[in-house]
Amino acid sequence: MAPKTIYNTTVVCPACEREFTATKVRLNAYRVLSQDSDFAAIYEGVNPILYQVFVCEHCGYAAFQDRFDQLNPKERKIINTQVGAYWKHKSYSGERTLDSALEAYKLALYCLQLRKAKSSEIAKTCLRIAWIYRWKGDQREKDFLKFALELYTEAYQSEDLPFDKMDAPHCIYLIAELNRKTGNLEEATKWFGRLFSSPEARQDKFLWDLAHEQYQLVKDSKEGNASPRDES
Ligand SMILES: [Zn+2]
Structure with missing residues (x-):
């Protein structure tokens, strides 16, 4: 059963x-x-x-x-x-x-x-x-x-953070990652940057490491998509 x-x-x-x-x-x-x-x-x-x-x-x-x-x-x-x-x-x-x-x-x-x-x-x-x-x-x-x-x-x-159970670092991370997933690489870069300058985010090793992995994907995508004009 x-x-x-x-x-x-x-x-x-x-x-x-x-x-x-x-x-x-x-x-x-x-x-x-x-x-x-x-x-x-x-x-x-x-x-x-x-x-x-x-x-x-x-x-x-x-x-x-x-x-x-x-x-x-x-x-x-x-x-x-x-x-x-x-x-x-x-x-x-x-x-x-x-x-x-x-x-x-x-x-x-x-x-x-x-x-x-x-x-x-x-x-x-x-x-x-x-x-x-x-x-x-x-x-x-x-x-x-x-x-x-x-x-x-x-x-x-x-709004005031936290939302429900979501604190500021998780919210900033999610905004960065959703920008990355939907193809807004410049916005993703900006929000990952905001996260990396947050002392609070640094305390959360899991989130910190995850954010660095996802930010690397943003950098890889930007390099992959760079046109010759962008590189000049
Ligand atoms: Zn009812």
Whole structure:
């Protein structure tokens, strides 16, 4: 018999106040095998990222499970009138596929946009959507990496750090790396430079070494792409 890796729990929706079944992942159901350069983990066992967004089956309100309850009266009204009023009953409990997780994340993104949430929260959601597209082998990954980049850059300039669990060095690194991944080599150079001049970043050996590896790729790309005119 397969071990029970996921389990159901009853949650009260803060938007419509009805109960629904949400699915969570047991902590011992997965192990991190490795990590991509933008922090997307590769898991053995169940992928917990697929289950991080709860969706109310009655009204369509969706959000990260650790912030699911955080809906103020004004936001509640927005969700009720602009999501709940049009929602057709659908449950996202039980085992999730990449496609059903993607739907859940897109609903969460839509709710955050309607609520005019902080750029850092929308950025986090877009980055996870990019990862799911990557796991599907879908080119739309790039579009969502660009959205995440734009929003993290905006958040870095206008919000107080840390965002959720992301401190300043991790945010600067991510902006640098997303610029590199989306082909903005000059911007990537600028942000890696900012990271390398941060004493706080130097304290984190893993991040420091990773940043140097990725910065080397920027330098290699720039040399590879240099035209004769650039070299004169
Ligand atoms: Zn609801």
